[in-house]
Amino acid sequence: MQDFYKRIIQPLGQDRYSAWTMLVMAIAVLISLPVLTVLSGIFRDTGAIWQHLAATVLATYITNSLGLMVGVGLGVVLIGTGTAWLVTMCRFPGRWMFEWGLLLPLAAPAYILAYTYTELLEFYGPVQTSLRGWFGWQSVQDYWFPDIRSLWGAIALLTLTLYPYVYLLVRTAFLSQSASTLEACRMLGCGPWQSFLIVALPLARPAIMAGLSLALMETLNDYGTVQYFAVDTFTTGIYRTWFGMGEQQAASQLSAFLLLFILALVLLERGARGQAQYYQTAPHRQPLAAYSLRGWRAIAAQLACFLPIGLGLLFPGAILLQMTLENWSQTFNEEFWGFAYNSLLLALLTAGIAVAIALLMAYGLRLQPNLGMRLATQVAAMGYAVPGSVIAVGILVPVGGLDNAIDAWMRSTWGISSGLLLSGTIAALVFAYLVRFLAVSFSTIDASLTKIKPSLDDAARSLGHSPLSTLVRIHAPLMGRGLLTAVTLGFCGCDEGITRHPHYSPL
Known part of the structure; x- marks a missing residue:
């Protein structure tokens, strides 16, 4: 003391x-x-409830939560950092639209995407129904189709809605980096990939970790998506223990365990950073010299930026818009x-x-x-x-x-x-x-x-x-x-x- x-x-x-x-x-x-x-x-003492949870479902909660964190963490960092670099440091047709368009999936709750993609990709949905009609299949034994209502499905949908956290913060970091630093890297013979990996990416580490921590906390907090996909995590366990079993203290202990887990991750990253600093030693008012992309490289950049927007907002948004128009009078009421x-x-x-x-x-x-x-x-x-x-x-x-x-x-x-x-x-x-x-x-x-x-x-x-x-x-x-x-x-x-x-x- x-x-x-x-x-x-x-x-x-x-x-x-x-x-x-x-x-x-x-x-x-x-x-x-x-x-x-x-x-x-x-x-506080919860009696046999905590022992029951530890013996039955606690290992599942930990495994699924860790799986979600690893999958979503890798997804949001790859998509968010990659697209931020493309729209900041590269020039290709349509770049100005992707600059703000890549933020839009942040407005789409993951559980809404879960409902939409389930209706599309389940056995009774239009995709599998069309496949069975085209190829003459009769049942699921005749073909294989990925199960959207699974851990991998939850990872994919949460990644599509949470990557803008990393994208926005990392893009801001890239815009704030000194042009002279990147130009010095080029003068030393570094190409685009080397400049990105050796200079720009390490300098953007605080922004990447800030966006990643937000995405991971949102992942652990999510209830609608994992509950709909029947993926048991700490959040579903908290709701189930609190409202299903009526054990408020045991649910609070699960929440406390989750908080301590988050705190440990934050402290681990801070410790791994050590004494490293990320200050900019030169002004960044000079515009950044961008790489001009043409041909197949421009097409690849457009596709890499369009896919997160299309899968995370445009495609499910079009389906929801159709449903809204079909029920206009019931939707837009007082x-x-x-x-x-x-x-x-x-x-x-x-x-x-x-x-x-x-x-x-x-x-x-x-x-x-x-x-x-x-x-x-x-x-x-x-x-x-x-x-x-x-x-x-x-x-x-x-x-x-x-x-x-x-x-x-x-x-x-x-x-x-x-x-x-x-x-x-x-x-x-x-x-x-x-x-x-x-x-x-x-x-x-x-x-x-x-x-x-x-x-x-x-x-x-x-x-x-x-x-x-x-x-x-x-x-x-x-x-x-x-x-x-x-x-x-x-x-x-x-x-x-x-x-x-x-x-x-x-x-």
Whole structure:
């Protein structure tokens, strides 16, 4: 306990930025409250329930979750990084359309794609029905067809919807890289592949890892896709234990185990990075010299960029559009426009607040990167890996307790009831989304800050600037692309999260 105080608590009050540090710590503790509520359940006795889970399904949850993480991780890194390099450093017909088009699949929930592709590729779907008609097959014994409702199907659909996290962050990193660095690489005889592998890719590592961590947390949090495909993961196990078996404590322990798993991965990557730094030592205002692609290379680049968009949005979107037009009067009713307004309001409000909080936390971590600050910010950003219903309970318990305490005080003091001041308003919902999606903004902004040399902070301090003035007048302009990316990802994430669960309606 004494060692914990010396390493974490004591440094917080001794640094030169104590006020800023304590503000960041207070915000981190507030955002972490639902996560800490879930983590506290790991120490409670659940009797034979946990032993039953460990003996029957826990190994399956771990195996399937690891399989999803490995498959989706490889997929999003390959697609996101590859397409980001193509549209940033190569010139080919249609490139300007792919620059923004590759972001569009982020707006398509994976479970919607699961429903669509299942209807297309199942035994009763039009694809297999047409094959049987063309070749005269009678049953599944006459031919082989891949099963979409499997672990590999879930990996494919989650990859198609989550690769934009990596694409957007890595493209921002490529655009921010110094043109002189790449030109020096070319002058030394490096070709396009060598420039990419030796220079550009290592410099983009923070952005790649930030996008990858977001995609993996979203993968572990997904419920609709894996539940529909009958792939048992930690998330389905949490829902099943909580709502099926009625064991809230055991479900909280599964959530805590999942959170510790995520925290271990983050710390492992930080440790593997070691003392490596990724600062840009030259200005990047000079336009990047692009590679001109012609012939079959241009066609290959177009195909590589079109396939993720086509499979992740255009093809299933066309099917959904057809279904929408066939049921126009039932779809675009008054209730639909109410849902659309609520979704837009919540997404805009939450995205703006999340970026502001993430900027304060990331800059506070930059000012005082001790163990306490790192731990606080990482725990605050772990809500992205927690199922939405678990976060809801983690919020309703303390917020409901605060509402009841205020109501009891008002009754005893003034003889009136205050009702539900927090848990019955939009404030609790916005707070839930902040807990859920803060990691999106924090990872993006933190990746942008790592590319700014600390010497700029020292120069600002020597000229008499305060930390806030340094952040507003120096760092924020240099992080323009990163801030815009954080707002975009936060808005898309919040808007998608509103309909993440297949049985959930906004507000």
